[in-house]
Amino acid sequence: MTVLADAAVLAAIPSPTQGVWEIGPFPLRAYALCIIAGIVLACWLGERRWVSRGGAPGDVLDIAVWAVPFGIVGGRIYHVITTPQPYFGEGGDPIRAFAIWEGGLGIWGAIALGGVGAWIGCRRRGIPLPAWADAIAPGIALAQAVGRLGNWFNNELYGSATDLPWALTIYRWNASAGQAVTGPDGEPLVLGTFHPTFLYELLWNLGVAALVIWADRRYRLSHGRAFALYVAAYCAGRVWIEMLRIDTAEQFLGLRLNVFTSVVVGLLAVAYLIVNRGRPREVITRGADKAREEAPAEVSSPTAGTTAATTANGTAPGATTSGATAAGRPAAGGTVAGETVTDRAGEDRAGARTDEGGSPGKG
Numbered sequence: 001m002t003v004l005a006d007a008a009v010l011a012a013i014p015s016p017t018q019g020v021w022e023i024g025p026f027p028l029r030a031y032a033l034c035i036i037a038g039i040v041l042a043c044w045l046g047e048r049r050w051v052s053r054g055g056a057p058g059d060v061l062d063i064a065v066w067a068v069p070f071g072i073v074g075g076r077i078y079h080v081i082t083t084p085q086p087y088f089g090e091g092g093d094p095i096r097a098f099a100i101w102e103g104g105l106g107i108w109g110a111i112a113l114g115g116v117g118a119w120i121g122c123r124r125r126g127i128p129l130p131a132w133a134d135a136i137a138p139g140i141a142l143a144q145a146v147g148r149l150g151n152w153f154n155n156e157l158y159g160s161a162t163d164l165p166w167a168l169t170i171y172r173w174n175a176s177a178g179q180a181v182t183g184p185d186g187e188p189l190v191l192g193t194f195h196p197t198f199l200y201e202l203l204w205n206l207g208v209a210a211l212v213i214w215a216d217r218r219y220r221l222s223h224g225r226a227f228a229l230y231v232a233a234y235c236a237g238r239v240w241i242e243m244l245r246i247d248t249a250e251q252f253l254g255l256r257l258n259v260f261t262s263v264v265v266g267l268l269a270v271a272y273l274i275v276n277r278g279r280p281r282e283v284i285t286r287g288a289d290k291a292r293e294e295a296p297a298e299v300s301s302p303t304a305g306t307t308a309a310t311t312a313n314g315t316a317p318g319a320t321t322s323g324a325t326a327a328g329r330p331a332a333g334g335t336v337a338g339e340t341v342t343d344r345a346g347e348d349r350a351g352a353r354t355d356e357g358g359s360p361g362k363g
Helices: 002-011 031-052 059-082 094-098 107-125 129-153 198-218 225-244 257-275 286-294
Strands: 021-022 024-030 170-172 188-194
Touching: 024 031, 024 286, 031 059, 059 107, 107 129, 107 225, 107 257, 129 225, 129 257, 170 257, 170 286, 225 257
Parallel strands: none
Antiparallel strands: 021 024, 170 188
8 A cells, every 4th residue: 555655656756845945035936937937928918019019119118117016916816815815814824815936826817907007008108908918818828827836836725635646735824934844754745736827827837828818819919808818828737726615715615715706707798799899900000100109300512412303394303203203213304312403592592302291303
């Protein structure tokens, strides 16, 4: 019997025995590093998608400055509200509600309050929030996947006990110290083997990110529909993953509160997709507009860079006629660009062109 038990443990996925490393006076926390890495990847992917849709480089980072802090605060508030026992229950410590480095961010609170921050950032820059949300949606799913590695380092958010080959070894954990509790022999104490729900959600989130990217390319989703697809797909996975978890959480009608939240939010996302189907994609020109603004002004010269035009009856000073272009191609029977054109007042005028309106040569 002992041999079989040892074999089951050897087949299990190991968990880290330490999630915090002291670098001088500064603690280096794996959970925080995973969250930061997820945010960086989300911004990187969101930037690429936003620019490809016509947005200006830097827009995603500018808005993330608002969205990320709001999202972290919202995520923590949601976690504390839905899991109050460790903080306000019997033997709880209210001060630990602020110990975000110990883990605990609720995605729904992060999206809700992070959306408020994103709205502020978009409003300040005149960017439509739904279009920006479509660009960032798969990046959020990718960030969630990376963030789940932080739960693995903290030995948390695991499911019910199991002896499956992919079972997860969980240690007795000292959350404040960020490491496993050790026995008299100095070895970490094993709590048991459980469903690796962190891994289930990590893989599901990667699939959600791929689904949104594919659907967006295939159907050219717009007006927040890519974001709604992300929400609907994530909720579908979160329902069954949440049913496996055994960590402390508020319950309603015998089910974890997050199950009901996922069902309600998921159905709302599906309804949004249906109501907004068929809408044409927004036209974003911020990238082109910014490129024009940053383009260096043309330098005029009295002997070069000018466009002159002549007509059959003579020279038309200060204008181009049909056949003449800003690139300096000569009009039919006219003069070559680069010559100095003298107007009736006898003053030299260089670089004549028709930028004020209409196409050159139509006048």
